Amino acid sequence: MADGITENIPGREFPIIRIAPSKGWVSLRLRELYEYRELLYFLIWRDIKVRYKQTVLGAAWAIIQPFFTMLVFSLFFGRLAKVPSDGIPYPIFSYAALVPWMFFSHGILLASNSLVGHANLIKKVYFPRLSMPMAAVLSGVVDFVLAFFLLLGMMFFFGTYPTINVIWLPFFLLLAFITCLGVSLWLSAMNVQFRDIRYTIPFITQFWMFATPIAYPSSLLSEPWKTLYGLNPMAGVVEGFRWALLGTKTAPGPIIIVSSMAAVLLLLGGAMYFRRMEKTFADIV
Amino acid sequence: MSDIAIHINGISKQYHIGKMEKYKTLRDTLVDVVASPVRRIGSVLGGRAASKKGESIWALRDISFDVKKGEVIGIIGRNGAGKSTLLKILSRITEPTEGFAEIRGRVGSLLEVGTGFHPELTGRENIYLNGAILGMNRVEIERKFDEIVSFAEVETFIDTPVKHYSSGMYLRLAFAVAAHLEPEILIVDEVLAVGDARFQKKCISKMKDVGQKGRTVLFVSHNMPAILRLCQRVILLEEGVITADEHPQQVVRKYLSAGTNTPALREWPDPKKAPGKDIARLRAVRVCTEGGRVTDQIDIREPFSVEMEYEVLKGGFVLMPHYFFWNEDEICIFGSLDIDPAWQGTPRPAGRYVSAVQIPGNLLAEGTIYVNAALNTMNPFKAQFWEKSAVAFQVIENSGGDTARGEYTGKVGGAIRPLLNWSTKYSPSENKERISAL
Numbered sequence: 001m002a003d004g005i006t007e008n009i010p011g012r013e014f015p016i017i018r019i020a021p022s023k024g025w026v027s028l029r030l031r032e033l034y035e036y037r038e039l040l041y042f043l044i045w046r047d048i049k050v051r052y053k054q055t056v057l058g059a060a061w062a063i064i065q066p067f068f069t070m071l072v073f074s075l076f077f078g079r080l081a082k083v084p085s086d087g088i089p090y091p092i093f094s095y096a097a098l099v100p101w102m103f104f105s106h107g108i109l110l111a112s113n114s115l116v117g118h119a120n121l122i123k124k125v126y127f128p129r130l131s132m133p134m135a136a137v138l139s140g141v142v143d144f145v146l147a148f149f150l151l152l153g154m155m156f157f158f159g160t161y162p163t164i165n166v167i168w169l170p171f172f173l174l175l176a177f178i179t180c181l182g183v184s185l186w187l188s189a190m191n192v193q194f195r196d197i198r199y200t201i202p203f204i205t206q207f208w209m210f211a212t213p214i215a216y217p218s219s220l221l222s223e224p225w226k227t228l229y230g231l232n233p234m235a236g237v238v239e240g241f242r243w244a245l246l247g248t249k250t251a252p253g254p255i256i257i258v259s260s261m262a263a264v265l266l267l268l269g270g271a272m273y274f275r276r277m278e279k280t281f282a283d284i285v
Numbered sequence: 286m287s288d289i290a291i292h293i294n295g296i297s298k299q300y301h302i303g304k305m306e307k308y309k310t311l312r313d314t315l316v317d318v319v320a321s322p323v324r325r326i327g328s329v330l331g332g333r334a335a336s337k338k339g340e341s342i343w344a345l346r347d348i349s350f351d352v353k354k355g356e357v358i359g360i361i362g363r364n365g366a367g368k369s370t371l372l373k374i375l376s377r378i379t380e381p382t383e384g385f386a387e388i389r390g391r392v393g394s395l396l397e398v399g400t401g402f403h404p405e406l407t408g409r410e411n412i413y414l415n416g417a418i419l420g421m422n423r424v425e426i427e428r429k430f431d432e433i434v435s436f437a438e439v440e441t442f443i444d445t446p447v448k449h450y451s452s453g454m455y456l457r458l459a460f461a462v463a464a465h466l467e468p469e470i471l472i473v474d475e476v477l478a479v480g481d482a483r484f485q486k487k488c489i490s491k492m493k494d495v496g497q498k499g500r501t502v503l504f505v506s507h508n509m510p511a512i513l514r515l516c517q518r519v520i521l522l523e524e525g526v527i528t529a530d531e532h533p534q535q536v537v538r539k540y541l542s543a544g545t546n547t548p549a550l551r552e553w554p555d556p557k558k559a560p561g562k563d564i565a566r567l568r569a570v571r572v573c574t575e576g577g578r579v580t581d582q583i584d585i586r587e588p589f590s591v592e593m594e595y596e597v598l599k600g601g602f603v604l605m606p607h608y609f610f611w612n613e614d615e616i617c618i619f620g621s622l623d624i625d626p627a628w629q630g631t632p633r634p635a636g637r638y639v640s641a642v643q644i645p646g647n648l649l650a651e652g653t654i655y656v657n658a659a660l661n662t663m664n665p666f667k668a669q670f671w672e673k674s675a676v677a678f679q680v681i682e683n684s685g686g687d688t689a690r691g692e693y694t695g696k697v698g699g700a701i702r703p704l705l706n707w708s709t710k711y712s713p714s715e716n717k718e719r720i721s722a723l
Binding site: 046118124126279282 | 384405406
């Protein structure tokens with residue numbers, strides 16, 4: 001056997017790991033998460049590799065889902081119900097919102113089952129459990145990128161060109177990620193103990209979709225309701241995407257600020273709750 | 286203190302187990318339907334387990350011990366004794382309820398091979414993924430990649446999804462990844478229980494390797510020969526408590542004798558209750574070393590004897606004491622009948638007798654041996670006593686290289702293990718001769 005670098009060198013001291021019952025609210029141990037970043041990388045890589053294995057259409061699914069939803073929305077809301085779309089062609093108006101929305105809803109779906117789906121791993125091996133839902137959410141970025149390319153194609157087709165505001169786009173994607181991870185941490189940790197969660201997720205995403213200005217613009221609301229609408233962080237994300245890409249008239253400043261704060265609170269609360277429940281995962285999953 | 290790799294101080298672990306509930310009326314059920322989500326949500330947010338009201342059991346109770354750097358420690362005990370819970374706590378999978386442990390160095394746990402393999406990924410991809418899950422970084426995996434592949438003997442299929450692997454290949458690959466993990470502290474649980482004999486052999490020699498490299502190993506197994514061969518110290522857990530922590534042979538003996546309940550010495554002080562009939566009664570059976578000391582542990586190389594002490598109540602009969610030796614698999618290894626020339630065909634007068642049989646070393650295979658002690662009258666042919674499993678003892682084989690197993694450390698089958706002479710004839714291949722002649 002070749003000698004490893006971890007060969008016991010005399011006098012070499014190793015950091016002491018202390019194992020003791022944790023009391024109350026525990027720290028997030030983000031440093032440890034960083035030390036395990038390669039595991040996170042491999043988990044994301046695996047999720048991406050495996051996602052469309054043994055499907056006929058493969059990665060096309062990443063485009064088919066938002067695209068057909070957009071067609072249905074355009075027909076019923078755009079054409080028949082004549083929902084206003086801030087002066088933008090309705091197909092682009094709804095698709096630009098569906099792209100981040102699909103990233104969010106798929107992320108929740110995958111991440112909330114990530115712990116239960118890897119029960120054998122959790123019962124056998126130690127690693128920061130946070131990396132499981134995190135990897136599930138991050139692996140959705142590939143789908144997002146694919147759907148985003150179609151959005152660019154549609155913008156070209158409809159002759160809508162982005163303004164300078166497009167530099168803000170990464171920020172809105174980050175906001176979508178934070179929101180998604182925050183919700184996922186709550187749901188995945190709860191799902192370990194209560195499998196009810198699995199059945200509530202289709203409802204949650206469905207209700208949440210209609211509570212988010214995807215099929216309609218938030219400009220239908222007047223202040224201060226419009227700003228309060230930002231308490232749903234996805235409202236901020238969707239309006240932000242439209243503003244950055246399609247150049248809707250006014251910058252959605254207040255709604256974004258409210259959304260950002262809500263998303264950060266959601267993530268912090270979720271992470272703390274997750275860490276608090278983490279010690280019971282291996283015993284009850 | 287720096288030569289201590291693991292310091293465990295008063296660790297206890299409590300599990301809550303849900304109690305069986307009585308039948309409920311419909312009204313109770315309806316009330317529960319309304320009330321329990323509220324209660325449950327309350328307990329979710331409080332971070333408490335929902336079944337707090339249920340019974341609880343202590344899987345571990347006040348466990349304390351230290352493990353020195355480079356020590357190979359075995360942990361044995363019956364199912365449910367808390368061995369796996371202890372390993373789970375030490376590998377940080379679950380938290381202790383009380384107490385603490387301090388671990389110096391990186392811990393690698395080999396709790397089950399193949400955990401985290403994804404069937405859709407190829408062998409190559411799974412090596413990387415599984416390596417990462419077990420705590421290796423990419424550089425480390427890359428450095429060991431070829432070694433892992435050749436150890437697993439899957440070179441040809443390395444780019445095939447593992448779902449097409451045979452179960453043997455799958456297992457070999459999984460073990461190969463885990464075996465090449467090089468942490469300072471290795472925790473191993475029952476890996477030896479899986480796989481064929483060849484795989485177990487590979488596993489044991491790899492474990493020996495790890496131990497010899499100065500790494501600390503915690504090894505849980507039911508495979509006593511493996512424990513004896515690998516460990517310098519053994520801890521016996523019984524119902525969550527350490528009941529022995531010393532030299533492997535003593536602990537293994539304690540564990541096994543607790544299981545068989547058959548001692549190496551059996552005596553019947555009360556002649557009325559002693560097995561036997563009107564002609565003879567059995568008074569004692571013993572397993573002795575050459576020096577005459579009673580022992581329940583026999584070195585495989587050493588000769589020993591089994592003796593039965595009996596009382597002939599009515600003289601004038603030709604008697605035939607005899608023994609049968611059985612192993613754990615309930616195979617009768619051999620029987621031995623009294624052929625002492627002094628008493629062949631000679632009627633025995635009343636009195637006390639001790640009939641002993643000498644058994645040479647290097648005859649029995651390792652394991653637990655049960656002895657039936659019996660005595661017949663020859664004319665008429667009638668049993669006086671026939672004591673099944675009168676005594677039992679362990680045959681222990683250490684790897685010293687001077688036994689029938691030589692340097693091999695894996696499992697050797699068979700009921701007996703005689704030390705036989707081997708010879709090898711060698712003739713150099715002709716091809717080679719021609720090449721060297723050129």
